Amino acid sequence: xxxxxxxxxxxxxxxxxxxxxxxxxxxxxxxxxxxxxxxxxxxxxxxxxxxxxxxxxxxxxxxxxxxxxxxxxxxxxxxxxxxxxxxxxxxxxxxxxxxxxxxxxxxxxxxxxxxxxxxxxxxxxxxxxxxxxxxxxxxxxxxxxxxxxxxxxxxx
Numbered sequence: 001x002x003x004x005x006x007x008x009x010x011x012x013x014x015x016x017x018x019x020x021x022x023x024x025x026x027x028x029x030x031x032x033x034x035x036x037x038x039x040x041x042x043x044x045x046x047x048x049x050x051x052x053x054x055x056x057x058x059x060x061x062x063x064x065x066x067x068x069x070x071x072x073x074x075x076x077x078x079x080x081x082x083x084x085x086x087x088x089x090x091x092x093x094x095x096x097x098x099x100x101x102x103x104x105x106x107x108x109x110x111x112x113x114x115x116x117x118x119x120x121x122x123x124x125x126x127x128x129x130x131x132x133x134x135x136x137x138x139x140x141x142x143x144x145x146x147x148x149x150x151x152x153x154x155x156x
Contacts, residue, residue: 004042013038019048027055031062037069044072044079050086057085057093063107063114068094070116076126077133085137088144092136099128 003016014029017038028051032038041047046054058065071077071094085091097106103121107114116122 003047004039017042017047017051023052027052027060031055031065032069033066037066040069040073044082046082046086050083053086053091057091058095059093061107064095067107067115071095071126071129074117074122074126076130081134081137084141085133088140092133092140094133095129096132099125099132101125101128 004013028038041051058068077094101121101124104125105115
């Protein structure tokens with residue numbers, strides 16, 4: 001459920017968005033391309049600690065953050081996948097920097113152009129990253145379930 005409205009001042013938006021984590025709000029507002037990106041994060045219930053975790057998933061890199069948001073906007077990851085990841089203590093990056101695809105610049109190409117949905121390699125980039133992400137997320141979630149079971153049996 002969205003917490004931000006168009007009639008809020010910037011300070012009110014930052015306060016509602018940060019949920020007590022002013023550092024996350026400041027960083028998101030600095031990296032985002034305007035209110036649209038902040039509203040988009042809000043629509044995905046990414047606020048406060050989750051916003052901070054998203055930034056950490058992007059290594060505090062604004063280009064990686066904006067590419068990750070582009071993947072979210074294109075529907076590469078479902079809201080459930082995003083939330084499952086950001087609910088982990090240590091979320092998995094949505095973009096795996098080890099994946100190398102010919103024709104995909106690291107984050108900005110040599111003339112400062114952003115790589116994104118209009119590029120011919122975008123679909124391949126998204127498919128490869130999602131495949132690796134889902135494998136890692138599945139392993140993390142399975143491990144979390146095993147730990148909870150182990151802790152339950154140890155406490156009883």
